[in-house]
Amino acid sequence: MISPELSTGITIIFYSLAVATGIAGMLTRRPILRKWGCCIALAGFACQTLVLALGFHTALPNGLSAGAYFQLMAWFIVLCGILAWVKLRQEAPLIFAAPLGLMLFIMSAPFLTSVIVVPNLLSTAFYTLHVGALFLSLAILSLAFAAGGLFLFLENRIKSKRSVTGVWMDMPALSMLDTINAFAVVTGYPLFTLGILSGLVWAKPVFGSTMTGDPKEVVSIIIWLLFSILFHNRLARGWKGRKPAQLAVCIFLLCLFSVVVVNTLMESHHAFLKH
Numbered sequence: 001m002i003s004p005e006l007s008t009g010i011t012i013i014f015y016s017l018a019v020a021t022g023i024a025g026m027l028t029r030r031p032i033l034r035k036w037g038c039c040i041a042l043a044g045f046a047c048q049t050l051v052l053a054l055g056f057h058t059a060l061p062n063g064l065s066a067g068a069y070f071q072l073m074a075w076f077i078v079l080c081g082i083l084a085w086v087k088l089r090q091e092a093p094l095i096f097a098a099p100l101g102l103m104l105f106i107m108s109a110p111f112l113t114s115v116i117v118v119p120n121l122l123s124t125a126f127y128t129l130h131v132g133a134l135f136l137s138l139a140i141l142s143l144a145f146a147a148g149g150l151f152l153f154l155e156n157r158i159k160s161k162r163s164v165t166g167v168w169m170d171m172p173a174l175s176m177l178d179t180i181n182a183f184a185v186v187t188g189y190p191l192f193t194l195g196i197l198s199g200l201v202w203a204k205p206v207f208g209s210t211m212t213g214d215p216k217e218v219v220s221i222i223i224w225l226l227f228s229i230l231f232h233n234r235l236a237r238g239w240k241g242r243k244p245a246q247l248a249v250c251i252f253l254l255c256l257f258s259v260v261v262v263n264t265l266m267e268s269h270h271a272f273l274k275h
Contacts, residue, residue, distance in 0.1 A: 004067065004112045007051040008105060011071075014044025015078075015102040022095035034091040041098045045078045066111035066263075069131075073259070074104035076139030084143060084180065090172050093180070096146040107260070130202060134195030137188045138255055144184035145252035148245035151177040155242065178240055181248055189231040196224050219258045226251050 022037025024030075052075065081097025084090070151174055158174075172180075199220070230247045233239040 004065070005109075007047075008067070008071070008109060008112065011044055011048050011051070012102065012105050012109075014040060014047055015098055015105060018044055018098045019095075019102055022091065022098060025091075026095065034095065037098070038085055038091050038094045041078065041094055041101075042082060044098075044101075045075070045082060048075055048078075065113060067108035068112075070104045070108035070111065072131075073135050073138060074101040074108075076135045077101050077104070077142050080139045080143055088172075088176070088180070090176070092150075092172055093143060093146065096150075097142065100142055130195055130198040132195075133191045133198065137191035137195060138252075138259075140184045140188035140191070141248070141252050141255060144181045144188065144248040147172075147177040147180035147184070148248040151181065151245040152242065152249070174241075178245070181244055182234055182240075185227075185230055185234050185244065185248065189227050192224060192227055196220060216258065216262050219254065219262055223251060223254050223258065226254070 018037050018041035020037075021033055021040055025033025025035075025037055048071065052072075078094075078097050078101040081094035081101075084093035084097075150171060154171060154174060154177075199217075226247065230239075230244055230251065234244055
């Protein structure tokens with residue numbers, strides 16, 4: 001059986017090549033390189049999917065490792081990038097998703113042997129709902145982050161009357177970026193809400209209280225409130241352009257803080273490493 005370390009290394013190689021090729025294609029404005037970058041990313045995704053399907057991520061007897069959670073999140077993010085590539089016929093979403101997937105795989109390496117023990121009171125189906133809904137919503141939100149960040153950059157260049165030539169001419173139009181942002185918000189918010197609610201329901205029998213003051217809970221509620229504002233204003237007030245782009249970027253950065261800092265460096269029920 002392929003070890004988690006070997007499968008991680010193979011996938012990192014695929015995603016590294018995809019990132020290098022895709023970015024080179026954007027900088028040199030060579031469509032063939034962008035397409036090759038996407039194809040290599042697709043190969044890396046297929047490799048990771050095979051590893052998951054064969055159960056290599058369950059090699060540890062007492063549960064999933066913290067590294068496996070990072071890799072599952074990477075899988076969801078790259079999947080969303082692939083779907084956006086196919087749907088929009090734009091390489092940019094997958095080229096932007098590949099570096100995020102690569103980053104998560106690199107982050108996963110030190111945690112491949114750190115087992116996260118799931119409480120006995122939590123059923124497998126319920127835990128899958130909680131984690132799956134949150135991971136998928138974060139993957140979708142990563143598209144809003146990429147689209148929002150690029151929107152802000154390109155809009156600033158246009159407003160400051162700087163040239164939008166060269167590599168920037170191959171970027172999606174501002175209207176397309178805003179559409180990606182809107183789609184990600186409308187689909188990602190219900191999933192994030194489902195993940196939060198299932199977690200609160202789970203907390204009562206496991207920890208004795210719906211809200212325990214855990215840092216992960218506090219940060220997650222803040223993220224949910226900001227996400228609610230973005231979702232409401234998108235639908236009810238017709239928000240478009242700069243404001244939703246800025247808020248989407250802010251929300252995703254808070255999500256990264258939650259995963260990278262809270263889960264790894266702070267005392268929390270959700271900590272990947274117990275202090």
